[in-house]
Amino acid sequence: MTSRTPHLDLAVTWADEELQELRVSAASERFSGEISLYASPDELRDVADRLRNFLNGRSERRDFLLGQEDFAGFGTVRLDLYRKLFAETATLEVTLRANPGERQVHAETCLLRLSPAVADVERFEAELRRIAQRQGTRARLGA
Structure with a gap:
């Protein structure tokens, strides 16, 4: 079995003003x-905003969904992020779902389940903001 470095990586491959x-x-x-x-820049900003509130030290849980569930080929x-007090x-918990390009x-x-340090989640939140503002091309959580 191959050992991998746990991570979540969001990389911008194309962008215009709205998408x-x-x-x-x-x-x-x-x-x-x-x-x-x-995803729209507004969706990424929403994730970042909700992550910022998550990082205040209390026991919390946040759920996010990016993408369209019925968009063929994407x-x-x-x-699902949670933290004990x-x-x-x-x-x-990261759930990736690939929608097929063909109906049949x-x-x-x-x-996947990851265990990121809270400090890494803080860095990820800042990177998401840069992507949403078109100032970065990647947000990465993990090594």
Whole structure:
């Protein structure tokens, strides 16, 4: 079994004023997956805003969905992030769902669990803001 470096990576592959195409890849120590999706800068800012409130030290849970569930050939990423009271690490469940380009082909899903440090989540939040403001091309959580 190959050991991977756990991460969540959102890279901008195309953008205009209202929409961005993102390549999202994620890996745990045992599994990995990658999809492409479309998201608006407003969606990315919303994720960043909700992450900022998550980082205040209390026991919290946040759920996010990026992408369109019925857009053929592209996919979605669902992020379920939770943290116990004042814990130094969080638990992040990443669900990548690839929508097939053809109706007769079934969608595929990959579920990964990561344990990022809270400080890494803070850096990820700042990188998401840069992507939403067109000042960066990537937001990465993990090594």
